[in-house]
Amino acid sequence: MHVGKELLALALRRGARSLCVVGTGKNVGKTVAMRAAYEAACAQGLQVGLASAGLDGEAADQLGGHAKPRIALRTGTLFATAREALPRSPASEIVALSRLQTGAGTLVYARAAGRARYELIGPPTASGLREVLEELAARAEFVIADGAIDRVAALAGGRDAIVVACGAAAATTMRQAVEDVSALVQRLGVARFDSGEPAIFIEGALTPTQIAGFVGAGERRQIVVRDPTQIALRGRAAAKAFETLRIRCERPLHVIAVTTAAISPERGFEPDAFAHAVAAATRLPTFDVYAGRKAA
Amino acid sequence: MKHLGLLDAASAQAVGFEWLTAAVAPVSAYGERHFSGLRPFRASEASLARSRAEMVATVAAAVDEARSDAARALVRELPDVSGAIARASIGEILDDVNFFELQRFCDALVRIDALLSGVYADPLAGDEVRALAQALEPGRSAGGGFYLAGALSGELERARGRLDEAQRELEQSSAQAAGRVARVLGRDDIADADEFIVMRAELRDALPACVRVVREAPTYLLCALEYDEVTLAALERRDAAAQEAAAAEEGVRARLSSLVREHAARLEGAARGLGALDVTLAAARFTRRFACVPATISDEPVLSFVRARFLPLAVELEQAGRSFTPLDLELDDVAVLTGPNMGGKSVCLQTCGFVALCAAFGLPVPAERATIGLFDEVAWLGIGSDRELGGLLSSFAKEVLRLREIFNRAAPRLLVLIDEFGRTTTPHEGKALSVALLERLRERGARGMLATHIGGVASQAGARHFAVRGLRGIPDRPPTSDLREALETLAASMDYRIVEVSSDTAARADAIALTALLGMDRSFVEAAYQALSR
Numbered sequence: 055m056h057v058g059k060e061l062l063a064l065a066l067r068r069g070a071r072s073l074c075v076v077g078t079g080k081n082v083g084k085t086v087a088m089r090a091a092y093e094a095a096c097a098q099g100l101q102v103g104l105a106s107a108g109l110d111g112e113a114a115d116q117l118g119g120h121a122k123p124r125i126a127l128r129t130g131t132l133f134a135t136a137r138e139a140l141p142r143s144p145a146s147e148i149v150a151l152s153r154l155q156t157g158a159g160t161l162v163y164a165r166a167a168g169r170a171r172y173e174l175i176g177p178p179t180a181s182g183l184r185e186v187l188e189e190l191a192a193r194a195e196f197v198i199a200d201g202a203i204d205r206v207a208a209l210a211g212g213r214d215a216i217v218v219a220c221g222a223a224a225a226t227t228m229r230q231a232v233e234d235v236s237a238l239v240q241r242l243g244v245a246r247f248d249s250g251e252p253a254i255f256i257e258g259a260l261t262p263t264q265i266a267g268f269v270g271a272g273e274r275r276q277i278v279v280r281d282p283t284q285i286a287l288r289g290r291a292a293a294k295a296f297e298t299l300r301i302r303c304e305r306p307l308h309v310i311a312v313t314t315a316a317i318s319p320e321r322g323f324e325p326d327a328f329a330h331a332v333a334a335a336t337r338l339p340t341f342d343v344y345a346g347r348k349a350a
Numbered sequence: 351m352k353h354l355g356l357l358d359a360a361s362a363q364a365v366g367f368e369w370l371t372a373a374v375a376p377v378s379a380y381g382e383r384h385f386s387g388l389r390p391f392r393a394s395e396a397s398l399a400r401s402r403a404e405m406v407a408t409v410a411a412a413v414d415e416a417r418s419d420a421a422r423a424l425v426r427e428l429p430d431v432s433g434a435i436a437r438a439s440i441g442e443i444l445d446d447v448n449f450f451e452l453q454r455f456c457d458a459l460v461r462i463d464a465l466l467s468g469v470y471a472d473p474l475a476g477d478e479v480r481a482l483a484q485a486l487e488p489g490r491s492a493g494g495g496f497y498l499a500g501a502l503s504g505e506l507e508r509a510r511g512r513l514d515e516a517q518r519e520l521e522q523s524s525a526q527a528a529g530r531v532a533r534v535l536g537r538d539d540i541a542d543a544d545e546f547i548v549m550r551a552e553l554r555d556a557l558p559a560c561v562r563v564v565r566e567a568p569t570y571l572l573c574a575l576e577y578d579e580v581t582l583a584a585l586e587r588r589d590a591a592a593q594e595a596a597a598a599e600e601g602v603r604a605r606l607s608s609l610v611r612e613h614a615a616r617l618e619g620a621a622r623g624l625g626a627l628d629v630t631l632a633a634a635r636f637t638r639r640f641a642c643v644p645a646t647i648s649d650e651p652v653l654s655f656v657r658a659r660f661l662p663l664a665v666e667l668e669q670a671g672r673s674f675t676p677l678d679l680e681l682d683d684v685a686v687l688t689g690p691n692m693g694g695k696s697v698c699l700q701t702c703g704f705v706a707l708c709a710a711f712g713l714p715v716p717a718e719r720a721t722i723g724l725f726d727e728v729a730w731l732g733i734g735s736d737r738e739l740g741g742l743l744s745s746f747a748k749e750v751l752r753l754r755e756i757f758n759r760a761a762p763r764l765l766v767l768i769d770e771f772g773r774t775t776t777p778h779e780g781k782a783l784s785v786a787l788l789e790r791l792r793e794r795g796a797r798g799m800l801a802t803h804i805g806g807v808a809s810q811a812g813a814r815h816f817a818v819r820g821l822r823g824i825p826d827r828p829p830t831s832d833l834r835e836a837l838e839t840l841a842a843s844m845d846y847r848i849v850e851v852s853s854d855t856a857a858r859a860d861a862i863a864l865t866a867l868l869g870m871d872r873s874f875v876e877a878a879y880q881a882l883s884r
Contacts, residue, residue: 089541126542140445143592143595144595146497147495148449148497149493151450165491165495165497167497168510169517193493322567325549325551345549346537
């Protein structure tokens with residue numbers, strides 16, 4: 055089974071023109087999932103645009119120094135990266151220059167003119183990511199991005215599909231990993247508020263202190279944030295808040311699937327058990343990116 | 351745009367220097383460089399100031415809004431190629447982003463020349479720019495991008511052909527090897543031969559000999575395909591071909607960079623021309639938007655205008671749905687300006703400063719017509735100009751120190767705008783000080799306008815006396831707490847025009863009537879009138 059094909063099919067089925075992979079932490083298989091979706095889109099003959107919300111495609115993890123999957127682009131793929139990260143050879147077609155700046159220089163839109171491995175460096179802000187996705191979407195049929203969670207606010211209210219990657223690298227136990235991804239999916243998947251019902255609108259982030267106050271007061275009205283990234287809750291606290299309160303948003307995100315990476319340099323979970331537990335907790339299609347399997 | 355010695359910080363603020371800077375600001379890095387070098391023309395540069403203002407007015411008349419906006423849009427979007435030209439000049443080989451930028455630069459110059467055809471005698475895109483554009487043209491891609499295409503060099507085309515062939519051979523060979531490994535591992539394929547995961551739990555036998563373990567983790571092995579001899583030979587041929595292609599690419603970059611180096615002086619000149627154009631178009635836009643005219647630049651230090659406007663306030667009023675009353679004035683010595691509270695005395699002083707400022711920078715002035723001498727310095731003495739002196743001194747002390755500082759300036763051509771000097775001391779001493787001030791200014795040949803409520807200053811100093819016409823009648827309205835409504839009533843009743851008067855009594859301040867208009871209760875106003883009559 056090809057995980058990329060499945061992810062792409064899920065995204066296209068819901069009419070999305072872009073797919074963004076976010077993770078519960080570092081080294082949880084984001085790039086592997088992104089690459090799988092990319093290969094599938096290319097195989098389907100789509101003109102693809104690729105971007106990253108931060109630094110991606112580098113040979114080693116910037117924090118841990120672990121080897122990371124790099125991104126081999128096919129000829130004709132449109133991508134966004136920092137000027138300093140563009141290889142001199144093979145030469146790429148320079149398509150446009152952005153006014154956005156990254157740590158490695160101005161952001162450049164380029165087209166791969168030969169098959170090679172590329173480093174994708176993206177904008178440091180959510181609004182920058184939105185701009186990049188729009189620019190790529192104007193020139194490509196399907197856009198795939200590796201996004202940091204704090205930047206997917208840029209996707210709120212749009213039709214972009216989000217895939218959540220989770221893995222053994224981001225939690226010490228399988229139970230913890232499942233709880234984390236379940237809470238993240240629940241948070242990102244918060245529904246749009248019902249305008250016909252009473253609501254409290256929150257300016258900025260919804261914090262644990264505010265949540266405690268609402269829970270204590272037995273609040274029954276909808277608690278509405280601008281978008282799901284404004285919910286500043288993690289793990290069990292988040293799960294508890296979602297159980298007790300009616301948390302909603304003005305601009306929803308669309309999480310379509312979860313990928314699991316049961317292995318990390320430090321530890322490994324039993325792959326099938328992990329994928330099944332994640333599928334059961336998130337109630338979303340769940341795929342093991344390394345094993346290439348879907349959880350039943 | 352730097353005011354250098356023309357204004358100090360307080361005077362710049364009072365006469366709207368920042369506002370003017372923003373109103374005539376260019377849109378590109380090229381324009382910014384030119385703009386940052388602008389300084390006021392000196393008295394000895396009257397012809398330069400005049401010709402610049404006339405040139406701006408000519409462009410404003412010749413280039414309509416649509417053409418101007420189109421040209422400015424082109425300039426605004428242009429990347430700055432100055433760094434690339436400089437690097438090529440010292441022998442560096444440029445990168446493909448540089449060539450993309452240079453191609454856009456050349457395109458923009460040609461398009462701007464076409465847009466502004468007939469406005470300039472010398473086109474921005476000279477022969478050298480066109481030569482570079484022609485050299486880069488084979489790199490233009492279908493979507494308007496730049497690619498180091500094979501059409502730029504036969505050698506590059508051939509090297510890429512050899513690379514494609516070698517790559518195909520390698521892919522065929524490695525696909526066969528990957529297929530064999532995939533079958534052993536029970537998979538459909540190996541997606542990435544350089545990096546793939548094998549789960550220990552799924553490994554039934556030893557790894558195939560052609561699989562190399564890159565890293566071991568407790569549960570998996572990160573592997574890479576170890577090429578066989580046939581594939582290794584194909585890999586060597588591919589790498590060699592890739593190096594040749596890279597060398598050919600670098601050769602093309604070197605050739606194009608050397609062309610940039612060869613034409614660097616002209617390209618830099620074109621970039622400077624583009625900067626000057628950006629600045630001129632901004633000034634022309636200002637001229638059109640505010641119906642400005644080139645002033646007659648006089649060799650004498652005079653300030654004479656008809657229907658002039660202080661634009662920062664005019665724009666603010668326009669946004670509030672009101673209009674600015676244009677002012678007429680002739681100032682060839684020192685003069686006194688009197689008028690009621692809120693009658694526009696300070697605005698008249700600011701108008702003088704603003705018009706002088708525009709003329710000093712070679713800009714058309716916001717007036718129907720004007721004759722302006724260039725001043726070495728425009729100084730503002732009034733509320734706001736003494737803030738920097740700190741809180742330990744009284745208002746009067748700050749005012750005196752500020753005056754001393756202005757008197758100490760060596761500028762031969764000085765315009766001093768004085769807003770209610772001596773307002774915080776007794777009226778008779780305030781009068782004496784004002785008279786002395788005007789006499790001192792006259793002694794040193796300065797021009798000055800003193801706005802005051804004190805009567806008798808003009809006649810005692812032998813100065814011309816101007817006055818705001820003032821209220822046409824005191825509106826009898828009930829007190830209102832709506833400030834906007836009160837101000838509108840006042841504006842409707844006030845005649846802000848300036849006239850020269852022969853009588854030297856101070857104009858009515860109408861302060862009590864204004865107090866009522868601004869919402870003070872009737873009993874307070876009545877009490878004030880009674881006190882006045884006593």
